[in-house]
């Protein structure tokens with residue numbers, strides 16, 4: 245195995261203990277878990293930290309409402325978070341709590357160091373504070389002189405003695421950081437807003453409070469018993485104290501972090517305050533702050549009062565853990581907002597997981613049993629399938645380019661190209677006919693080729709759907725481990741032989757009826773049809789329809805194509821990190837201006853093809869009759885990437 249001594253350090257935000265975990269928290273944690281599992285299987289020495297954020301006014305108030313001390317309350321909710329991650333098999337190495345003694349020691353040490361470095365001074369704070377966001381705002385930032393610009397709830401006026409951190413001093417160094425390290429914030433598109441904010445000028449930051457006591461006290465050397473630390477200074481420091489900063493320092497070799505996974509709402513704290521604190525502490529800066537989008541439920545913001553908060557436990561017990569993980573990672577390109585609906589989840593399970601992947605395993609089990617007593621060898625695979633193997637291996641080699649730039653849905657999408665290739669090989673070569681014609685060697689080569697593709701898929705999806713990946717490996721009779729990753733994925737080796745075992749169905753189909761509008765029955769409404777009169781040889785099931793992914797996209801650029809009076813080259817933004825390039829035969833019907841910045845519907849999972857030598861990554865939908873061609877568009881503007889169903 246290649247010597248991979250590189251350290252990788254991945255973190256989630258630490259979660260406030262004022263609430264139980266919902267899909268948003270689960271998403272952040274699952275993505276970080278996926279990156280950790282990937283790094284481990286590739287062979288990196290990886291450390292994964294998660295935990296809970298337990299100090300501050302918000303927690304103190306929540307505890308009071310429940311009639312508990314903040315510590316009792318934190319113990320309960322923190323325990324629930326930890327239990328959930330354990331039940332979800334999250335592969336964290338350490339679960340940190342900001343009430344841990346070692347953490348508090350580390351935070352005090354940091355305060356002292358910043359003070360000694362001349363970055364902390366005493367003053368008076370006068371301004372507005374949002375308890376929900378634990379954030380200070382100037383009056384000019386408020387909505388209608390009162391509302392928090394982030395969560396819109398009323399802020400309170402704060403006037404108290406406070407220590408300040410010289411954030412303003414770091415403005416230029418932060419701007420230099422964003423410029424010299426353009427992938428510091430990922431996706432890169434999210435950096436602009438931060439850069440503009442910093443360019444607008446940074447105020448020094450109030451980092452201690454005196455009006456409540458639920459927080460880390462200032463270091464004894466400051467002799468300020470009335471002050472507790474601002475919760476964001478306390479919380480951000482967890483990324484260092486989790487490695488022993490200010491204590492035994494045992495794990496500090498993992499610093500700097502490779503990935504701080506965060507939601508877009510807390511990007512500002514991580515990409516402005518955090519690097520400034522680290523510069524003051526003279527510590528190296530993290531490599532990437534990765535900001536994901538926001539989940540809604542059935543198109544609406546989740547809230548307790550609406551009662552529409554998605555509880556991960558409920559979804560997992562109804563649909564399965566790996567199914568839930570797969571959906572979250574595949575459905576929405578990282579960085580974009582996503583909408584959770586059971587229907588969308590079931591569609592993904594039935595099409596990608598059950599139809600494509602699950603059936604493939606079934607077919608391998610069936611064919612190997614029927615033709616070869618469950619024993620396969622790969623000795624003739626190269627002879628008959630070298631060309632396809634090369635294509636598959638090129639797809640595989642390209643995959644690692646997606647991971648650490650957070651193109652996670654793209655990573656999964658490309659793995660499914662191998663699944664499709666395997667299913668297609670079975671359909672094209674028809675092993676049942678090869679067997680009938682006595683071409684046993686060819687049939688063996690085909691089934692072993694397909695099993696090899698499946699083995700690659702299993703190793704690659706181990707980070708996405710670890711439990712099902714292991715089930716595939718058990719069925720194929722091999723193990724998923726870093727050595728096999730190196731052999732099968734990096735060195736492109738074939739698995740010499742397989743002893744296949746029949747296992748239970750990988751992803752049973754989910755039969756769930758999502759008709760939400762109850763139609764009146766025939767008795768009450770005779771015009772309602774109960775039998776179909778459709779006569780069409782091409783009739784398909786709803787599953788076949790959902791095999792096609794149609795999405796709304798925005799045309800961002802329109803270009804002519806040399807020597808073509810029919811085609812345009814379009815760039816269409818469907819909410820992914822890069823726009824899709826699509827060659828469309830619509831030039832005779834639309835001018836460039838008529839297309840620029842308008843929305844269209846595209847088939848997004850069509851195999852890319854070259855037209856006039858130009859790669860086309862999708863198809864624009866249009867309808868043509870005698871009067872000409874019209875594009876099919878949503879009649880009201882939709883979020884880029886919205887699926888059509």
Ligand code: MSP
Nearest residue numbers: 257258259260268269297479480506507508538539
């Ligand atoms: N305690 C702070 C983080 C401190 S890190 C040093 C905090 N906690 S939180 O519990 O409110 O949020 C934690 C994470 O959950 C954030 O990354 C946030 O973006 C994510 N989510 C909370 N609700 C969400 C959605 N509805 N959708 C997606 N993620 C969201 O902030």
